[in-house]
Structures are given as C-alpha cells and as structure tokens.
Amino acid sequence: MEGNDILRARMADDGLTQTELAEAVNADLRAAGYEGTVSDRTVRNWLTGKTRWPHQRQRAALEAVFDCPVTELGFAPRGGCSSSKPPPEDPVHRRRFVSASAGAVLATAATPAHGARPRVGSGDVERLLAKFALIVASDHRHGGKLTIETQATALAGEAMALQARGTASQRVRGALYGCAASFTSSAMWAAIDGRRFDAAQRHFHRAASLAAMSGDSAIQFRIWSHAGSLYRHMDRPGDGLAANDVARRLPVARRDPLFASLGHARHAAILGLTGDARAVRQALGHAVDAFERADPQEWRPLWMDGVRNRGEIEELALSAYLRLGRYEEAEAHGHRSLALLHPSMRRDRTLVTARLAQAQLGQGAVELAVGTAMSIAPEAAQLTPRVAETLDDFGRRLRRNAPGRWVRMWEGSRCDDRQAPGGRP
Known part of the structure; x- marks a missing residue:
C-alpha cells in the first residue's frame, strides 16, 4: 500500500x-x-x-x-466505491454546529461519569496554552481562514468544559477563563481578517465576557484592541477609537510600555480614517516613545511577538498614512515593516507588500509599484480577503492612472495566478 x-x-x-x-x-x-x-x-x-x-x-x-x-485529501473507501458509506455530514451544518457547540460541551461535561469530579490543574492550562500557540502560528501563516476560526472556537469550548468538569483553585479557574478568552479572541481576529464581521462581533462579546472573568488585563487588551480594529475595518472610526481607548486604559497598558506602544499605533491607524494627519502623527509619536521605553527582555504573551520587534507598529503606521494619502511616508513605513516582520508572519508580510505597492502607485512610480505587486506569490495573493481586496484596489487605481501596457502586464499576471494550480477561479 x-x-x-x-x-x-x-x-x-x-x-x-x-x-x-x-x-x-x-x-x-x-x-x-x-x-x-x-x-x-x-x-x-x-x-x-x-x-x-x-x-x-x-x-x-x-x-x-x-x-x-x-x-x-487522498482518502478513498476500500474498493474505490463510496456507495456503501453513510451519508456525509453537510459541511455548513457541521460548521454551524461546531460554532454553537461550546454550550453543548459544557452541558455534557458537567455530569461526571462516576460522580467524583477530577482535579483540574496548571498542567491542563499549559496544554491549552500550547494549543493557543498553534492557533496563533497558523493565523500568522494563513490569515483569517474559517478553519482557524472553527478550531479556536472549539478550543474555547474545551477550556470551558474543563471549568465544568473538575474542581480547581481560584487561580486555575481564572487561567481557564483566560484561555477561553484567548481562543475566542483568535476566532474573532480570524473572522475580522476573513471579512466575516457579524461573526467577529459575536466572538467579541463572548471574548470580552470571558476575559472579564479571567481578571487578565493582557487578554482584555487584546480583545478590546481587536475590537478597535474590527470597527476600523467596518469604517466606523468613532466606535473604533472608543474601543481602543478601553484597551489603552487597562492596567497592562499603563504598566508595560510595549502594550502602550501597540495601543497608540492602532489608534493612529483608526485616526487615518478621519483624515486628521496631525492626530495620526501625534499617536505614532507616542507609539515610538513608548516602544523605546519598553524592556525587550520582559516576558509578554506570544501574540505580542510582532510588536516586540516593531514590525507591527510600522505596519500600522503604513496603514494610517496610506489612508491619509501621504504615500511617501506610507512607503517608508512599509519598507521598515518588511525589514522587521519575522518570515513566519506570512499573512502580514503579504499584506504589507500589497499596501507598499499602493503607496508607490500613489507617488506615480508605476513600474516600481507593478513590480512590487507582482512579487507577491500567486498562493499568497489569495491568503485572505484583506489581501485580495488590497490587490483589487491596486488594480482599479492602476487602470485609472497608468498607461495601458502596465495595466495589461498586471492583469495578465493576475489571470495567470488565478489559472495556476491551486489558484482561485
């Protein structure tokens, strides 16, 4: 065989x-x-x-x-005929069932089989945190796939099932709520990245509730900061600024300058929607000042790795200046972001490259812009709806402002990408 x-x-x-x-x-x-x-x-x-x-x-x-x-996936029933197999579960039905399953898992786990409730300890929390690391790594590689959202939601249900199934100290219970909040915040971010905004808002409300019960201001910061990003992507800057203000007022942002730096940078990205260039510059200045005060050796959650080396700060500055139409400044931040982002952060690097092409096109550097956009690998161009939308916008601007030969070159490369094996039809 x-x-x-x-x-x-x-x-x-x-x-x-x-x-x-x-x-x-x-x-x-x-x-x-x-x-x-x-x-x-x-x-x-x-x-x-x-x-x-x-x-x-x-x-x-x-x-x-x-x-x-x-x-x-390379599987086939014995004999090569599937007529005898049970009817497959409808994928849509299954996704809906998985999305709503946390409560069902909690309910079934609440009644132990033999009466005695097992003890839940720090080892259980560590195993959940290891799974959280896999979710974060998968998000960095693949972006807002529905499978990541589904897996993160399921793992949040697993954390809550442990709450119901066993006895635990108050510290462990708080940590379990923090794990459930962390997984739900990852489901929220995957939904934002995938442009599934209704799902993202549902995850947000659940995550905020779980984080409040955990007492962990770091995960509360992540959730409220993500909420600010959610409203930014929905073109609701007022709500975005209000949500991000909640994050910036949390104890962890007052205690750790690196969290403060991320809060200021995300504020700048939201302010880019308002057209207030002075406020954007001021927020980015605060972000840089806070970053320079941060101790690089201090322990932070793994999801802060993109901030620790300043790559995400520069990415947010690129986004802010691009929305303002300040293309030269946007390009400078884009180059710095690409130099700093870790190679494993494939989604972010692809998105920054696409936005960098927009910034170059905005300055009239058509040949350079097309070359930058075409440097994105075909499979990476379809990583997430955010990447695809950015490249589609680049194409529209190119058609309006560039000579026909560059338009033909770009559209020809996009056509080749979609027809390549694994490309989206």
Missing part, C-alpha cells in the same frame, strides 16, 4: 506536524460532542496508507480542519 502523499502535502502546505493535526482533529471532535481519540499513531496510519478510509466522525473532522472534502 502506497502512502497518502496528498495528505502529506496538505499538511506541509499548512505547516502541520502529525501531533498538530491530531490535536486539531480532536478539537473538532470534542466541539461536535465526541471524544477526541486521534493520536500521532492515527495520523501516521493515514500517512502510510494503513488507514485508507478513516471513521466517519474523523472524516468529518478532517473536512472541517482542511476545509475540503475528505476525498481531496
């Missing part, structure tokens, strides 16, 4: 190890009300071809993780 090279390739594309895929499938199974029994060995059996047709529940979970039919 030959191995499943298709699944192996999909895992490599998504940056998933055997352990990470097992955890992602188990998270989906638990969110759907089942026991998560997939192990490294299970995944190895899939890869070697020892298991050609996983159990129906595992097939449905694989479809949710990879967002495609299981037959596109």
